Amino acid sequence: VEADIVIGADGVNSKVREILLGVEPPIYTGFVAFRSIYPVSLLGDWRPASDAAKWWSDERHPANEDRHFIHYYLTRKRDEMYFVTGSPFPDWPGGVSSVPATKDEIKTCYEGFHPDVQRIIDAAPALSKWPLLERNPLPLWSRDNVVVLGDACHPMKPHMGQGAGMAIEDAAVLFRCIQQADGAFDRAFQMYRATRIERTSEVQRQSHENKWMRTKATDPTWVYSYDAMTTPLVDPETVDA
Structure with missing residues (x-):
């Protein structure tokens, strides 16, 4: 099979992730x-x-x-x-x-x-x-025309109920980045990671700790008010690798 790009949305045991980073068990x-x-x-x-x-x-x-x-x-x-x-x-x-x-x-x-x-x-x-x-945050999410999203990229404990939600958000942001980059896939993928890395890493961390919503003092709006179709896209040059 030949394709312009490969998007790995194939879960925690992703074969596409192995293309980028080699075989490593979760x-x-x-x-x-x-x-x-x-x-x-x-x-x-x-x-x-x-x-x-x-x-x-x-x-x-x-x-x-x-x-x-x-x-x-x-x-x-x-x-x-x-x-x-x-x-x-x-x-x-x-x-x-x-x-x-x-x-x-x-x-x-x-x-x-x-x-x-x-x-x-x-x-x-x-x-x-x-x-x-789970996996620790990955050092890269893409190379050339290959990119990963969802559990292939940032698998997490299910304790916030946000694993599938993060994958859907990833897909929406990735779509917007490809549109904005006008076919320059490498730049689109870097923009996608720069836009998503902080949020997905924080959800991974809080899912691991399993304290979210445990007390009435929890403010859930940072999770539920996020809009993947309107959140500002981040210039990858402004984000540390």
Whole structure:
């Protein structure tokens, strides 16, 4: 296949990133995500108090490792339940794919959590366990006519729910940079990185720390008020490499 440009939007295990930087495994964060999706009919007549909630371990007790449990409905009809966690798991055997999980594992991890959490776990017919992977900010995002975006470029923990959002923002800004550079792809790609690097690095950092929205004092506007179609494009010559 021949192409004018190659845009790598192929995830944390990106083959396009390897073209730019060589083969390097992502960083395992020491956390896994337990996940399950199932029909709410398995909950019987009971429903959780909130349509969507994030339950955190109590940070006032140092013995509690950082862990959280998120649940929400996947459909407007509220007929499908989804939950996902951020759970400490230091002994991941390696690999980047999910593996089956047992109910005993997740029940042990979330012992003492709210009764809503327990009932949602109990109703799950099957569970999987996913390694949470990330990379440090990359030294370059492009070379010649090859460029990366989204998790191929800045994979992060899912704890802010912004991984897909960052990829969509990347794509919008990249489109604008290509337009403005009028076919000069190398300059377009440098402008794209200069415009996006500060924001994506900060979202990576805060996703890693898992403190965003934990208290009422959090101001979420810096995340949600960003407009990728109007944010000023940055001259790459004004940004440090």
